[in-house]
Amino acid sequence: MRIILCGFGVVGQSLVKLFASRSDELYSKYAVKPRVVGVFDSKGSAVDQSGLKLDKLIKVKKRFGTVKNYAVKNNSMSGIEMLKNLEADVLIETTASNYKDAEPGMTHITTAMKNGMHVISVNKGPLALAFPSLLELATYNQVMFKFSGTVGGGTPILDYAKNSLSGERITSFAGILNGTTNYILTNMASGLSFDSALKDAQDKGYVEADESLDLDGLDAAAKLVILANWIMGMKVTLPDIDCTGIRKVTSKEIRSASKKNCAIKLIASCDKKLVVGPKEISNDDPLCVNGTLNAIAFTSEHSGTQTIIGKGAGGMETASSILRDLLDIRQEIARD
Ligand SMILES: NC(=O)c1ccc[n+]([C@@H]2O[C@H](COP(=O)([O-])OP(=O)(O)OC[C@H]3O[C@@H](n4cnc5c(N)ncnc54)[C@H](OP(=O)(O)O)[C@@H]3O)[C@@H](O)[C@H]2O)c1
Numbered sequence: 001m002r003i004i005l006c007g008f009g010v011v012g013q014s015l016v017k018l019f020a021s022r023s024d025e026l027y028s029k030y031a032v033k034p035r036v037v038g039v040f041d042s043k044g045s046a047v048d049q050s051g052l053k054l055d056k057l058i059k060v061k062k063r064f065g066t067v068k069n070y071a072v073k074n075n076s077m078s079g080i081e082m083l084k085n086l087e088a089d090v091l092i093e094t095t096a097s098n099y100k101d102a103e104p105g106m107t108h109i110t111t112a113m114k115n116g117m118h119v120i121s122v123n124k125g126p127l128a129l130a131f132p133s134l135l136e137l138a139t140y141n142q143v144m145f146k147f148s149g150t151v152g153g154g155t156p157i158l159d160y161a162k163n164s165l166s167g168e169r170i171t172s173f174a175g176i177l178n179g180t181t182n183y184i185l186t187n188m189a190s191g192l193s194f195d196s197a198l199k200d201a202q203d204k205g206y207v208e209a210d211e212s213l214d215l216d217g218l219d220a221a222a223k224l225v226i227l228a229n230w231i232m233g234m235k236v237t238l239p240d241i242d243c244t245g246i247r248k249v250t251s252k253e254i255r256s257a258s259k260k261n262c263a264i265k266l267i268a269s270c271d272k273k274l275v276v277g278p279k280e281i282s283n284d285d286p287l288c289v290n291g292t293l294n295a296i297a298f299t300s301e302h303s304g305t306q307t308i309i310g311k312g313a314g315g316m317e318t319a320s321s322i323l324r325d326l327l328d329i330r331q332e333i334a335r336d
Pocket of ligand 1: 006007008009010011012040041042043065066079094095096097104122123124125149150153312313314315318
């Protein structure tokens with residue numbers, strides 16, 4: 001499969017390493033041979049229609065900070081030119097999530113779809129702001145649109161609700177969908193102040209460059225939009241979420257919850273209304289996970305409530321979700 005990869009940061013590079021380490025198995029087990037024909041980052045691009053050398057891409061990015069130096073004579077093709085002119089089957093979109101106008105991911109995704117490419121996105125911005133119209137655009141252009149890694153990183157939350165519970169009617173769900181705020185609240189429960197817990201999370205590299213995406217609940221709200229559209233069939237976008245972050249949670253409130261065998265968690269829930277906000281939950285609730293873990297509980301008509309727990313982020317974990325999506329696309333093409 002010919003692949004264009006846009007964004008070559010933590011997730012993009014993890015994916016290329018995963019392709020390199022699993023290439024024999026992917027071919028023998030799934031008859032898939034990923035061929036990365038183009039990559040671009042914010043500074044430039046690398047192109048080879050016969051397939052870029054994966055280890056060289058990583059080395060070049062590490063040495064020069066961009067893939068532009070892959071060829072001796074630097075490639076001058078822009079990302080958009082690549083999406084319009086380079087023959088490829090799948091676009092993998094891994095640029096940073098932006099909840100103001102969803103760019104540059106939105107233009108990458110729509111251009112690829114209009115040019116007949118299937119799209120895998122781990123970038124939540126375009127889905128948070130335009131999920132219904134992106135699905136329509138994919139259908140109109142008869143391409144597949146996959147986004148497993150946008151919720152739960154490598155933990156297959158979307159696949160579980162969509163496939164393992166197929167035939168069931170999910171009536172509500174609630175989850176801890178942002179590992180960073182969970183880490184901060186967990187440390188506050190151990191006695192740290194908000195500022196110290198935030199500093200610790202920043203030192204460990206858990207907090208987004210724009211801390212508001214985590215602290216004000218935007219990241220969790222974006223994931224709630226994706227779940228509500230995909231699992232519940234709603235047609236909603238980010239402004240439809242009633243969203244409050246964790247900045248106003250005090251140590252006193254956390255201590256008082258603890259006395260009742262409860263913890264305060266940032267919960268994203270869909271039950272009549274779509275809400276993200278701090279909520280007291282029992283320590284005995286399976287949802288009450290600590291540290292950077294994510295958890296989500298789906299309640300359905302006949303199967304009761306089931307909770308999935310897993311790591312919500314991480315380069316390799318998210319890359320593995322992209323691989324899952326790629327194998328799905330391969331299988332659906334083979335079935336057709
Ligand atoms: N990291 C995780 O655990 C995780 C988990 C789930 C979902 N995600 C999502 O996955 C996406 C990627 O995350 P990440 O951790 O890999 O981020 P990252 O390390 O910051 O990488 C982002 C990449 O996007 C590139 N980029 C920025 N603007 C661009 C533009 N205009 N054109 C082309 N490329 C551009 C950057 O280029 P430069 O290299 O030149 O700066 C960089 O390579 C994000 O949307 C994130 O929300 C991440």
